[in-house]
Amino acid sequence: MSSTATVVSSSKGGLWSGGRSPFKVSYGKLMMWFFLLSDAFTFSALLVTYGLIRYSNPAYEGSPEAFSFSQEYWPIPEKVFEAVPFLHGVSAPLVFVGIMTFILILSSVTMVLAVEAGHRMDRKAVEKWMLWTILGGIAFLGCQAWEWSHFIHGTQEGSIITGLFNGEWETITFFGANLSMNQYGPPPFAALFFFITGFHGTHVLSGVVLNFIIFYNVVVGTYDKRGHYEMVEKVGLYWHFVDLVWVFVFTFFYLI
Amino acid sequence: MQSEETNNIIVQPADRKKIMGIWKVAGILAVVTAIEFGFAFGMGAGATRTTIFIALTIVKAYYIVSEFMHLGHEVKSLIWSIIGPMLFVVWLIAVLIYEGGAILLVR
Structure with a gap:
């Protein structure tokens, strides 16, 4: 009864004079939105840094066919990311990262279907779609682990690099990349690869953990007792955001 | 009595139109990604291609934020x-x- 009185008294005031939600969403969802906004700033900063460093390095001028790795210019991404598991020595530019993109988009779709099932209080369907989402996330992380491993260990030929080793300048054949040396191009290219895809991968990992916690709660019936599945919506927002960030990483790191 | 009431959840039937809508958005995202691949291999690098990529990325971002994250309906x-x-x-x-x-x- 007391809650009814609050609604009546506030209805006289404006939208922002209290007693109602001006944004027509719950506190938890609103705060998730603002957290995602702040996270979007973080990822924007990383991707803009990529743009700044890329433009402060010379671009490759020749034809794509004649391209070879060099410390002198920024590499063409599709020449770097052209390996696919089990197809050793086959040049398949961007195929593997394309598969990863489709996995993440599909897991986003299954998340929407879980949210939709939650609206209908259909616990069995929420369980099914949450499980597919978690599997998609794990598959994506597995792909990323392979890609990192390949990037770190490098190609069979490697590149000839002149560097400072134990205080002396030496010219060696270097394979793969780390934070200070990189066979594919200028060292910041590898550093940015590790930071941007690593930060995104950390988000996917925490998304999988959060999805699993919510999945567990669904299975034990927490949200049936609560009477609504809003937690699935909140974790869904986070998961879609992770997919959204990948859409931008895919374009700015791999395509352009 | 109380616990029986909370355990009696009424499951509403799935709305086919709504679910078809979700898969339609998924199809749009997949097609746009496929188009991006087409440009990546069929067109030389340059300002035009970069602009196309950014435009298609914004299209994908719009569908994810507006439909999947439901922001378009807030x-x-x-x-x-x-x-x-x-x-x-x-x-x-x-x-x-x-x-x-x-x-x-x-x-």
């Missing part, structure tokens, strides 16, 4: 509270890309 003030601050990023991109070109010149 009230206008919430939509602008989220989209508005992102305008700062547009400025950051413009100014730092310009700065990157300037660093290259003095290198």
Whole structure:
């Protein structure tokens, strides 16, 4: 009864004079939105840094066919990311990262279907779609682990690099990349690869953990007792955001 | 009695139209990604291709945020509270890309 009185008294005031939600969403969802906004700033900063460093390095001028790795210019991404598991020595530019993109988009779709099932209080369907989402996330992380491993260990030929080793300048054949040396191009290219895809991968990992916690709660019936599945919506927002960030990483790191 | 009441959940039937809508958005995202691949292999690198990629990325971002994250169906003030601050990023991109070109010149 007391809650009814609050609604009546506030209805006289404006939208922002209290007693109602001006944004027509719950506190938890609103705060998730603002957290995602702040996270979007973080990822924007990383991707803009990529743009700044890329433009402060010379671009490759020749034809794509004649391209070879060099410390002198920024590499063409599709020449770097052209390996696919089990197809050793086959040049398949961007195929593997394309598969990863489709996995993440599909897991986003299954998340929407879980949210939709939650609206209908259909616990069995929420369980099914949450499980597919978690599997998609794990598959994506597995792909990323392979890609990192390949990037770190490098190609069979490697590149000839002149560097400072134990205080002396030496010219060696270097394979793969780390934070200070990189066979594919200028060292910041590898550093940015590790930071941007690593930060995104950390988000996917925490998304999988959060999805699993919510999945567990669904299975034990927490949200049936609560009477609504809003937690699935909140974790869904986070998961879609992770997919959204990948859409931008895919374009700015791999395509352009 | 109380516990029996909470355990008696009424499951509503699935709305086929709504689910078809979700898969339609998924199809759009997949097709746009396929088009991006087409441009990646069928067109030489340059300002035009970069512009196409950015435009297609914004199309995908629009569908994810508006439909999957449901922002398109929220009230206008919430939509602008989220989209508005992102305008700062547009400025950051413009100014730092310009700065990157300037660093290259003095290198």
